[in-house]
Amino acid sequence: MENKEYIASGILELYVYGLLSEAENEEIAMRAKNDPEIQAEIVSIEKSIIALSSSFSPFNSVGNYERIKEKLDLNPSPKVIELEPKRNISHYLGWAAAVILLMGIGFMYNQLTVTTNQVVNAETEKSKIEKELNTLTLENKAIESSLAIIRDTNTTVVALGGQAVAPESYAKVYWNKEAQKVYIDASGLPEPPKGMVYQVWSLKLNPLTPTSIGLLDNFNDNDKRLFPINAIIDAEAFGITLEPAGGSLTPTMEQLYTLGKV
Missing domain, CATH: 1.10.10 (Arc Repressor Mutant, subunit A)
Structure with a gap:
């Protein structure tokens, strides 16, 4: 002073x-x-x-x-x-x-x-408000990006129905081959137990060949339940299983929550 x-x-x-x-x-x-x-x-x-x-x-x-x-x-x-x-x-x-x-x-x-x-x-x-504003801005950009893919006429929507372990579960896959973007709408899945994570698989049906394309990490923190996952070249079906944290090399079929054919 x-x-x-x-x-x-x-x-x-x-x-x-x-x-x-x-x-x-x-x-x-x-x-x-x-x-x-x-x-x-x-x-x-x-x-x-x-x-x-x-x-x-x-x-x-x-x-x-x-x-x-x-x-x-x-x-x-x-x-x-x-x-x-x-x-x-x-x-x-x-x-x-x-x-x-x-x-x-x-x-x-x-x-x-x-x-x-x-x-x-x-x-x-003021500093706190600025940080919150920056966070909201980033979230809005992410939402706008995902909505653009979902609304694109080139996007294929695949409905995944509930399976034996959770008949009431459901999900949707938004797959845009041209933009090489894939989003999972997991609003129909229950919150995973502690130490567990949902894993998404693309499937070839003949012979049955599953390929992991991503984990639905931070499930409880994503209030929109809309997750971007790895781009894929081709798939005949999609499935979502419940796996230990970190994911598995092969799907645990006893924990198959949803499944849907393209």
């Missing part, structure tokens, strides 16, 4: 009045030791406070002094001279003004702290 901003913040006044913590006092003392401008400002504040207090201090005029001296000289036997107490309201006003000044500086310092915290919180919130 520049010296002008540092001085204008009011923290040096709080230092002079002894209202800061020990750590803050040490920090300002070290800064004043190394910076003549800060040291000069502290001395100036101290002089101002002394001058403010002195300006409101009660005093006796020269006339009062002479009258008291005359009475003492006329009375050989000293007597106590009762003087009427002087009620100088300006004395009390001076201290009240000093207290109000301290309160004002304290309030300004607190407001500065609150404002600084608000700025920091606003920057943090």
